[in-house]
Amino acid sequence: MSKYQKVNWKKKLDFLLFGWLVNWAYPEYYRPKYGYKSYRKIILYNFISQKILGINRKTPWPVHFTSIVRSPEKIQKGILCDPGDNIGVYIQAVNGIILGNNVGISPGCKIISANHNVCQHSKHDTSPPIIIGNNVFIFANSVVLPGVKIGDNVTIGAGSVVVKDIPSNSIAVGNPCRVIKAKEPYAERFEAIEFNRKIPENLRKYFSSY
Amino acid sequence: MSKYQKVNWKKKLDFLLFGWLVNWAYPEYYRPKYGYKSYRKIILYNFISQKILGINRKTPWPVHFTSIVRSPEKIQKGILCDPGDNIGVYIQAVNGIILGNNVGISPGCKIISANHNVCQHSKHDTSPPIIIGNNVFIFANSVVLPGVKIGDNVTIGAGSVVVKDIPSNSIAVGNPCRVIKAKEPYAERFEAIEFNRKIPENLRKYFSSY
């Protein structure tokens, strides 16, 4: 049985006391109802900095106070994906970022959709959006650069600098980041999990592809 | 027309209400008067942490509360250059750092002028200062090591570790950082911009070199 299905009274009380506030404050937060993060901690570490102090106020999911999400309105994302929920993450979505379901972005990562023009720093270069598929994990201190496409079921090793597209079902590492081996199919399934809120139909359709 | 020349009443009000406080608190802050950062946000995100909470209190330009500037009195810098204004930046100037005009330092970068001695951690090695020229941009998560000289009009790619000098007019990337191609001349000119304060003569002389 998944840890997300073990429910005890502490978890229930946590959801009762703080879950409604988290759900209200973060309309794009889709996580297992029980057993992921405590709702009390989301209030303490995210809600206070975002909704009271105003750091990343407009981002509709929890962002850590040491991270920045620029242009969150240009980010389209699935469930189980909260870019910026770890420390020291910089998400710059000036040219748009499209993230699938179940994308993990580790501490210290930078996802940068628009470079400063190298000959005119005050302007951003335009480029296609960054597109990241389903079931992707990007390990610590990595950087993803403008226009990069990362497929489904991909693992990016720590300290990588992703400058070119990474195909589906692969493990890639290095600076510059290159595929080093194929990846087994993704094994986790989410149909049985009870979520913190109803999953919209357009996101639910991906469940079968897990 | 540059975005720095588009002035509306909101920007004027912002300068009227908060600009004087920013200018008073940060005597080495030289940026376009309108259209760069809102002065209100500099108060919220920089002034409160620096001048009230005392994090990087002595640094005479805005520093983000997640960044640290050590020995700011040993930093000599031009206009359009506020090392530490991004998240997770560590500027250690024990051996001195000389920065030109218009130097951008991205989130997660570390500029380290003095290593801890490898056989005696409690001592810093002495070395010449780090010298960085005009119109330089250092992209995310890069590290610049002691004694390095970076010329004018240089771009350092994300995730680079700069261990050797980088000549002017070049684009350099990698760990260790190497020149990968020549760079076009820098295109932006600043003569027409109205600044937040008078630019001292010794900094103004560089304007023609842009």
Place this chain on the structure above:
Amino acid sequence: MSKYQKVNWKKKLDFLLFGWLVNWAYPEYYRPKYGYKSYRKIILYNFISQKILGINRKTPWPVHFTSIVRSPEKIQKGILCDPGDNIGVYIQAVNGIILGNNVGISPGCKIISANHNVCQHSKHDTSPPIIIGNNVFIFANSVVLPGVKIGDNVTIGAGSVVVKDIPSNSIAVGNPCRVIKAKEPYAERFEAIEFNRKIPENLRKYFSSY
């Protein structure tokens, strides 16, 4: 004479006023009594965030508010070693981390003892603990991955990704991190230093190996 032996009335007053609180709050903080960090600053930058705001509350040594130490109860460490005392450091000890005496971990480093399983993100892979010896310095923005052993008297260069064991008495750099040269014996000795508290016998025995 070491800087830790220069004592003046300011340092004595600082210890009198704040030293007892630091020693009480941080039972695993072992540093020179005078001349390392001011106790007042530890209260300002560490105690308030840890003991009042509750960020890294359970970690029994000072941790910066921009850093995270996960599972601190699984960290075993020596003296002169406070992982997370710099900015943007992420220490994840799910599989255990064993650190020797005098280990420096620079800003932006990540020490990760358990990866998320690449095919099942919600599970951590098990692996042996990370083991780091005495007199080790890990420079900025480096990452140490699960199960890695680093010997005694080792320097890891900035921006390294340590994926394999690093033997004693070596300097190693790069992504992936490789030994580039042998290191001189460590030169500093600590027998003469007065510490902030009594050093337990099991840690004191290492003194002679410095």
